[in-house]
Amino acid sequence: MRDVSIIGVGQTPVREHWELSLRELAVQAVLAAMQDAHVEDVDALYVGNMLSGELTRQEHLGALIADQLGLTGIAAMKIEAACGAGGSAVHAAHLAVASGQYRRVAVVGVEKMTDLWNGSVTAGLAMAADGEYEAANGISFVGLNAMMMRRYMYEYDLVEEDFAPFALNAHANAVHNPNAMFRKAVTLEQFTKAKKVADPISLFDSSPICDGAAALILSRSENLNGNAARAISIAASTSATDTLALHDRQDPLWLRAVELSSIKAYAQAGITPQDIDLFELHDAFSIVAPMSLEAAGFAQRGAGAYLARDGGISIHGKLPISTMGGLKARGHPIGASGVYQVVEAVQQLRGEAGKNQVPNARVAMTQSLGGVAATAVTHILKGK
Amino acid sequence: MRDVSIIGVGQTPVREHWELSLRELAVQAVLAAMQDAHVEDVDALYVGNMLSGELTRQEHLGALIADQLGLTGIAAMKIEAACGAGGSAVHAAHLAVASGQYRRVAVVGVEKMTDLWNGSVTAGLAMAADGEYEAANGISFVGLNAMMMRRYMYEYDLVEEDFAPFALNAHANAVHNPNAMFRKAVTLEQFTKAKKVADPISLFDSSPICDGAAALILSRSENLNGNAARAISIAASTSATDTLALHDRQDPLWLRAVELSSIKAYAQAGITPQDIDLFELHDAFSIVAPMSLEAAGFAQRGAGAYLARDGGISIHGKLPISTMGGLKARGHPIGASGVYQVVEAVQQLRGEAGKNQVPNARVAMTQSLGGVAATAVTHILKGK
Numbered sequence: 001m002r003d004v005s006i007i008g009v010g011q012t013p014v015r016e017h018w019e020l021s022l023r024e025l026a027v028q029a030v031l032a033a034m035q036d037a038h039v040e041d042v043d044a045l046y047v048g049n050m051l052s053g054e055l056t057r058q059e060h061l062g063a064l065i066a067d068q069l070g071l072t073g074i075a076a077m078k079i080e081a082a083c084g085a086g087g088s089a090v091h092a093a094h095l096a097v098a099s100g101q102y103r104r105v106a107v108v109g110v111e112k113m114t115d116l117w118n119g120s121v122t123a124g125l126a127m128a129a130d131g132e133y134e135a136a137n138g139i140s141f142v143g144l145n146a147m148m149m150r151r152y153m154y155e156y157d158l159v160e161e162d163f164a165p166f167a168l169n170a171h172a173n174a175v176h177n178p179n180a181m182f183r184k185a186v187t188l189e190q191f192t193k194a195k196k197v198a199d200p201i202s203l204f205d206s207s208p209i210c211d212g213a214a215a216l217i218l219s220r221s222e223n224l225n226g227n228a229a230r231a232i233s234i235a236a237s238t239s240a241t242d243t244l245a246l247h248d249r250q251d252p253l254w255l256r257a258v259e260l261s262s263i264k265a266y267a268q269a270g271i272t273p274q275d276i277d278l279f280e281l282h283d284a285f286s287i288v289a290p291m292s293l294e295a296a297g298f299a300q301r302g303a304g305a306y307l308a309r310d311g312g313i314s315i316h317g318k319l320p321i322s323t324m325g326g327l328k329a330r331g332h333p334i335g336a337s338g339v340y341q342v343v344e345a346v347q348q349l350r351g352e353a354g355k356n357q358v359p360n361a362r363v364a365m366t367q368s369l370g371g372v373a374a375t376a377v378t379h380i381l382k383g384k
Numbered sequence: 385m386r387d388v389s390i391i392g393v394g395q396t397p398v399r400e401h402w403e404l405s406l407r408e409l410a411v412q413a414v415l416a417a418m419q420d421a422h423v424e425d426v427d428a429l430y431v432g433n434m435l436s437g438e439l440t441r442q443e444h445l446g447a448l449i450a451d452q453l454g455l456t457g458i459a460a461m462k463i464e465a466a467c468g469a470g471g472s473a474v475h476a477a478h479l480a481v482a483s484g485q486y487r488r489v490a491v492v493g494v495e496k497m498t499d500l501w502n503g504s505v506t507a508g509l510a511m512a513a514d515g516e517y518e519a520a521n522g523i524s525f526v527g528l529n530a531m532m533m534r535r536y537m538y539e540y541d542l543v544e545e546d547f548a549p550f551a552l553n554a555h556a557n558a559v560h561n562p563n564a565m566f567r568k569a570v571t572l573e574q575f576t577k578a579k580k581v582a583d584p585i586s587l588f589d590s591s592p593i594c595d596g597a598a599a600l601i602l603s604r605s606e607n608l609n610g611n612a613a614r615a616i617s618i619a620a621s622t623s624a625t626d627t628l629a630l631h632d633r634q635d636p637l638w639l640r641a642v643e644l645s646s647i648k649a650y651a652q653a654g655i656t657p658q659d660i661d662l663f664e665l666h667d668a669f670s671i672v673a674p675m676s677l678e679a680a681g682f683a684q685r686g687a688g689a690y691l692a693r694d695g696g697i698s699i700h701g702k703l704p705i706s707t708m709g710g711l712k713a714r715g716h717p718i719g720a721s722g723v724y725q726v727v728e729a730v731q732q733l734r735g736e737a738g739k740n741q742v743p744n745a746r747v748a749m750t751q752s753l754g755g756v757a758a759t760a761v762t763h764i765l766k767g768k
Binding site for chain 2: 059063117
């Protein structure tokens, strides 16, 4: 496998972008990444997206965005893996460069969830779950996560407040990220008073519906086109799956896909969890954070929430997570989130994360999940 | 790049499958391919599909189908490129094995267009075109092809009947393919009397709405697990794009993406068009066949239809096309068609095409198009 590096990153702010369409968001992010890499073309484009058909009445995003970029002719395709579409697009792009067929490719994750042409966001998101056995029976995606959280609280004797540190950390970090959607700190009192969305999940346990696009330029490491000084190496790119339906899992409190993709990633990178300096995990709902920490090997079973106490997950903590706000506060434009995570990890490893800079960040891990972690895509990045 | 071979193929018949769901079709095809390859597992799964969200209210097909196959744990994702989704999935899978990360992967193209949970097939297919500048103004996908055909007839002084050989050839070949949807020959009289769907495109110029799934098992060529005797080598796998909107093309009668992906494929395989023994092209509408023959280098501009005269494209002709019925008569389950083409090319190169066997078939080309050829994915396969 050829070594692959990230030589450019770009992003739009995560917002309700009433003035920008899906294609405009994607183009802005890719052009920013190309400018960052000082390149004017790529050989191929991988687009991570889940709901463009449902909400914007547009499929065929590969050709569309290549066209809008003025790069008509290049290879292009859309990658979908529900909320893990962004990470999966990075994985596919990584393999494309690692194969040797493409020298340099762009990845863009994009989702347009406001200003709809059609459909419903809630019904759309339910397509991440099992349509015949879950969604058709009326359960929403947040409902599935709520059942998982309720069971987790029961088994491990926790209360809602035990999950507060994840939301508080994400919001605190988002304050200094100009691209984050919610740049306001949240207090414990605000967290405990928040209304329930799907009991026990409250508003402050939930990532928002929003628009955004994030992009990367991937290149063979052997030819970095003058970007050697700032290039970030992809040390691992792995993907794994679990049963789509939550009720099919022998152990519904263990994220098997997270475990498998993490183990494969550590092996590929030749490191252990102890070597990770920061972890951009998939905090779409608070409950996913401790469960990810456990399955990825950072905490014992049922002890993920303890890791978050006393600032353990803050920028200066033992394992900084959601360092630029995470899905919770930077925002979660579904198919884009997995690419935002990698963009932010690159910012950290370059030492360009401003007030959110993790000191001496050398190794970063990102994890993009689809559905209730039925897909898990893990990347490990290494700086200089 | 590692050499990649196809060691197993599988398919369901193309039908209106009122008794089989999308997931059941996909599982049947993959299990057949795994049985054909004598393997019981794969490292990753690539699913080509366009309309599962629109028509079946189901996304996240990668995890879903891996799960239904009993292969939970493997990497999986869905690839979308409109009607070129199947070819694009083969391309992504090829790169995955060529990279060295995966030893053996499955590709399945699947589309379920009857027995809908939701939506409209015509509105769904229009998402292959430019939503803002084409579909939103009311033009259907067949309407775009009709405009292209009308212009082609005007420029090159042709009449509808000149396109008949493409339909007649496809239907004649489908008679002997048990997996084809329309196993009936069509006469010139029937062709000329057919009702218009979108003038000048008639019913017999059009591929049908249908259900089906086709699958491949791809392996490193260096370790074929006992399949060396029947393995078919992937000599080229390429993809290219054109403007998404037809009106944006400087020359609307030239399929630039077809040209680019073909040129790249010939170079990668180290051959010329003269070396191709059969060509599974994307005859979703008759007009696409001559235009593909021209852009792929088999005919002069405007002369594609002449190639079809006097049996030139029949099984025993100079360049056999649509040898198992093509999209026209085998059927065109959108995201599956590009995989069906490769399955059929493998049948030919193995000498297992029965009454449709192309004599001495050694080199086959397949081409999967998305939209009005805004995406073109070309594969060249080599037998023993």
